[in-house]
Amino acid sequence: AVVSTQSTGEGNMLRGFVAVLVVYLSVAQNEEPFSLPTLSGNAFFADPFANTEAIGAAWKLSTSAKGDGSKFDGVWAIEANSATPEDLGLVVKSKAKHHAISSKLPKPVDFSALHSEQKPFIVQYEVKYQDSMECGGSYLKLVAASEEEFTPEGFNDKSTYSI
Numbered sequence: 085a086v087v088s089t090q091s092t093g094e095g096n097m098l099r100g101f102v103a104v105l106v107v108y109l110s111v112a113q114n115e116e117p118f119s120l121p122t123l124s125g126n127a128f129f130a131d132p133f134a135n136t137e138a139i140g141a142a143w144k145l146s147t148s149a150k151g152d153g154s155k156f157d158g159v160w161a162i163e164a165n166s167a168t169p170e171d172l173g174l175v176v177k178s179k180a181k182h183h184a185i186s187s188k189l190p191k192p193v194d195f196s197a198l199h200s201e202q203k204p205f206i207v208q209y210e211v212k213y214q215d216s217m218e219c220g221g222s223y224l225k226l227v228a229a230s231e232e233e234f235t236p237e238g239f240n241d242k243s244t245y246s247i
Contacts, residue, residue, distance in 0.1 A: 118170040129189045134174040136162045139185070143174070146184035150243055159181035167213055177216070180244030186236045192229060195246075207247065 123130045131142070139145065139160050158181030163173040176183050186233040198205050211222045223246035227234050234243070 109155065118168050126194055128191060129187075130185065133174060134161045138162060143185050144185045144239075146186070146239040147237045148184070148240040150182060150240055155184055156182045156184040156240065160185055165212065173210075173212070186227075186239050188236075193226075209236050 120134055121130065131138070137141070139162060143160075145160065149155045157178075159177040160183065161175045161177050162172055163175045165173060174185065176231045193205065195205070207224065207226065209224050225243065226247040227239075227243060228246040
Protein backbone atom coordinates (compact mmCIF):
# COMPACT_ATOMS: atom_id res chain seq x y z
CA ALA A 85 0.00 0.00 0.00
CA VAL A 86 1.24 3.46 -0.85
CA VAL A 87 0.33 6.28 1.51
CA SER A 88 0.88 9.86 0.40
CA THR A 89 2.50 12.17 2.92
CA GLN A 90 1.61 15.23 0.84
CA SER A 91 -1.93 15.68 2.11
CA THR A 92 -3.73 18.98 2.37
CA GLY A 93 -5.67 18.27 5.56
CA GLU A 94 -5.10 16.59 8.89
CA GLY A 95 -7.87 14.06 8.23
CA ASN A 96 -6.10 12.65 5.18
CA MET A 97 -2.83 12.27 7.10
CA LEU A 98 -4.55 10.46 9.96
CA ARG A 99 -6.29 8.02 7.58
CA GLY A 100 -2.96 7.32 5.88
CA PHE A 101 -1.23 6.64 9.19
CA VAL A 102 -3.98 4.27 10.34
CA ALA A 103 -3.83 2.36 7.03
CA VAL A 104 -0.08 1.81 7.45
CA LEU A 105 -0.52 0.78 11.08
CA VAL A 106 -3.21 -1.78 10.19
CA VAL A 107 -1.05 -3.29 7.42
CA TYR A 108 1.96 -3.54 9.77
CA LEU A 109 -0.05 -5.19 12.56
CA SER A 110 -1.58 -7.64 10.11
CA VAL A 111 1.86 -8.72 8.83
CA ALA A 112 3.40 -8.91 12.32
CA GLN A 113 0.61 -11.17 13.65
CA ASN A 114 1.04 -13.69 10.79
CA GLU A 115 4.78 -14.19 11.31
CA GLU A 116 5.74 -17.52 12.84
CA PRO A 117 8.66 -17.72 15.25
CA PHE A 118 11.85 -19.14 13.75
CA SER A 119 12.56 -22.80 14.38
CA LEU A 120 15.37 -24.98 13.07
CA PRO A 121 14.37 -27.15 10.11
CA THR A 122 14.14 -30.86 10.75
CA LEU A 123 15.44 -33.57 8.47
CA SER A 124 12.67 -35.89 7.36
CA GLY A 125 12.08 -38.61 4.81
CA ASN A 126 15.00 -40.07 2.91
CA ALA A 127 17.15 -36.94 2.91
CA PHE A 128 20.88 -37.41 2.38
CA PHE A 129 22.17 -34.24 4.03
CA ALA A 130 20.98 -31.02 5.64
CA ASP A 131 22.79 -28.52 7.82
CA PRO A 132 20.97 -25.63 9.52
CA PHE A 133 24.36 -24.50 10.96
CA ALA A 134 23.10 -24.71 14.54
CA ASN A 135 26.65 -25.62 15.65
CA THR A 136 28.77 -22.48 15.46
CA GLU A 137 31.90 -24.65 15.93
CA ALA A 138 31.27 -26.75 12.78
CA ILE A 139 34.01 -25.06 10.72
CA GLY A 140 36.98 -27.37 11.06
CA ALA A 141 34.77 -30.22 12.30
CA ALA A 142 31.86 -30.98 9.94
CA TRP A 143 32.92 -28.32 7.42
CA LYS A 144 36.54 -28.47 6.22
CA LEU A 145 38.47 -25.55 4.76
CA SER A 146 40.46 -25.89 1.56
CA THR A 147 44.13 -24.97 1.76
CA SER A 148 44.59 -25.47 -1.97
CA ALA A 149 45.18 -22.90 -4.70
CA LYS A 150 43.30 -22.07 -7.88
CA GLY A 151 44.77 -22.88 -11.28
CA ASP A 152 46.26 -19.37 -11.46
CA GLY A 153 48.10 -19.87 -8.15
CA SER A 154 45.85 -17.72 -5.94
CA LYS A 155 45.10 -19.47 -2.63
CA PHE A 156 41.74 -20.21 -1.08
CA ASP A 157 42.48 -18.08 1.95
CA GLY A 158 39.13 -16.44 2.61
CA VAL A 159 37.78 -16.56 6.15
CA TRP A 160 34.49 -18.31 6.97
CA ALA A 161 32.25 -18.05 10.03
CA ILE A 162 28.88 -19.34 11.17
CA GLU A 163 26.80 -16.33 12.16
CA ALA A 164 23.25 -15.09 12.48
CA ASN A 165 21.23 -13.74 9.60
CA SER A 166 20.81 -9.98 9.95
CA ALA A 167 17.01 -10.26 9.57
CA THR A 168 16.52 -13.29 11.83
CA PRO A 169 19.10 -13.60 14.63
CA GLU A 170 18.17 -17.24 15.36
CA ASP A 171 18.83 -18.28 11.72
CA LEU A 172 22.50 -19.19 11.40
CA GLY A 173 24.44 -19.77 8.20
CA LEU A 174 27.88 -19.93 6.61
CA VAL A 175 29.24 -16.41 6.18
CA VAL A 176 32.11 -15.27 4.00
CA LYS A 177 34.07 -12.82 6.16
CA SER A 178 36.80 -11.51 3.86
CA LYS A 179 36.33 -9.45 0.72
CA ALA A 180 38.19 -10.07 -2.53
CA LYS A 181 39.45 -13.51 -1.40
CA HIS A 182 38.82 -17.00 -2.74
CA HIS A 183 36.73 -19.23 -0.48
CA ALA A 184 36.30 -23.02 -0.56
CA ILE A 185 34.72 -25.22 2.08
CA SER A 186 33.30 -28.76 1.98
CA SER A 187 31.38 -31.27 4.03
CA LYS A 188 31.10 -34.99 3.40
CA LEU A 189 27.69 -36.57 2.86
CA PRO A 190 26.91 -39.09 5.63
CA LYS A 191 26.04 -41.79 3.07
CA PRO A 192 26.73 -42.28 -0.64
CA VAL A 193 24.15 -41.34 -3.25
CA ASP A 194 23.37 -44.22 -5.63
CA PHE A 195 22.25 -42.39 -8.77
CA SER A 196 21.65 -45.69 -10.62
CA ALA A 197 19.12 -46.76 -8.00
CA LEU A 198 17.44 -43.35 -7.98
CA HIS A 199 17.16 -43.47 -11.77
CA SER A 200 15.81 -47.02 -11.94
CA GLU A 201 13.24 -46.27 -9.22
CA GLN A 202 12.42 -42.92 -10.92
CA LYS A 203 13.02 -41.01 -7.73
CA PRO A 204 14.04 -37.35 -7.89
CA PHE A 205 17.33 -36.06 -6.54
CA ILE A 206 16.85 -32.50 -5.30
CA VAL A 207 19.67 -30.17 -4.33
CA GLN A 208 18.77 -26.91 -2.68
CA TYR A 209 20.86 -24.20 -1.14
CA GLU A 210 20.23 -20.59 -0.29
CA VAL A 211 22.57 -17.65 -0.72
CA LYS A 212 21.93 -14.28 0.88
CA TYR A 213 24.41 -11.50 0.31
CA GLN A 214 24.31 -9.58 3.59
CA ASP A 215 26.47 -6.85 2.10
CA SER A 216 26.95 -6.23 -1.56
CA MET A 217 28.95 -8.62 -3.72
CA GLU A 218 31.83 -6.99 -5.56
CA CYS A 219 32.88 -9.83 -7.85
CA GLY A 220 32.59 -13.58 -8.21
CA GLY A 221 29.64 -15.73 -7.30
CA SER A 222 28.43 -18.62 -5.21
CA TYR A 223 28.07 -22.17 -6.34
CA LEU A 224 27.80 -25.70 -5.05
CA LYS A 225 29.68 -28.76 -6.31
CA LEU A 226 28.66 -32.33 -5.58
CA VAL A 227 31.78 -34.45 -5.79
CA ALA A 228 31.37 -38.09 -6.76
CA ALA A 229 33.36 -40.93 -5.27
CA SER A 230 36.04 -41.75 -7.81
CA GLU A 231 39.42 -43.37 -8.22
CA GLU A 232 41.16 -40.16 -7.19
CA GLU A 233 40.64 -39.60 -3.50
CA PHE A 234 38.90 -36.32 -2.64
CA THR A 235 40.38 -34.34 0.23
CA PRO A 236 38.74 -31.24 1.66
CA GLU A 237 42.14 -29.56 1.94
CA GLY A 238 42.77 -30.08 -1.79
CA PHE A 239 39.33 -28.88 -2.92
CA ASN A 240 39.70 -26.21 -5.62
CA ASP A 241 38.30 -24.88 -8.89
CA LYS A 242 39.72 -27.89 -10.79
CA SER A 243 38.21 -30.55 -8.49
CA THR A 244 36.16 -33.05 -10.46
CA TYR A 245 32.47 -32.89 -9.63
CA SER A 246 29.23 -34.61 -10.70
CA ILE A 247 26.75 -31.78 -10.27
